[in-house]
Amino acid sequence: MGYQILYGSTGDAKRVGLWRKRLKYAGIFAIAVLILITAFWISGGNWAVTVSAMEEMAATISRGEDFADAFSSFCLDILQAAEAG
Numbered sequence: 001m002g003y004q005i006l007y008g009s010t011g012d013a014k015r016v017g018l019w020r021k022r023l024k025y026a027g028i029f030a031i032a033v034l035i036l037i038t039a040f041w042i043s044g045g046n047w048a049v050t051v052s053a054m055e056e057m058a059a060t061i062s063r064g065e066d067f068a069d070a071f072s073s074f075c076l077d078i079l080q081a082a083e084a085g
Contacts, residue, residue, distance in 0.1 A: 029067075046081060053077035 033054075040050055053074045060070035 040078070045078070049078060049081040053081075 037050065041047070056077065057070045057074040060073060061067060
């Protein structure tokens with residue numbers, strides 16, 4: 001009684017490491033920040049306020065707080081400066 005069972009493959013499986021995922025998200029974040037800064041620069045915003053808000057966002061992230069909270073604080077700092085100025 002000789003027989004053989006062959007299982008076919010329907011697609012290629014690719015394993016993506018955690019490091020590569022984080023690098024991808026960091027690259028997307030960097031591009032988004034550059035687009036935001038470029039748009040702000042073209043619109044004639046206050047550069048000193050933007051730099052201060054970016055430094056505060058970097059400090060918040062380095063303290064280990066959530067990125068969403070840091071980015072939302074960054075946006076609020078810029079908007080508050082725009083309303084005041």
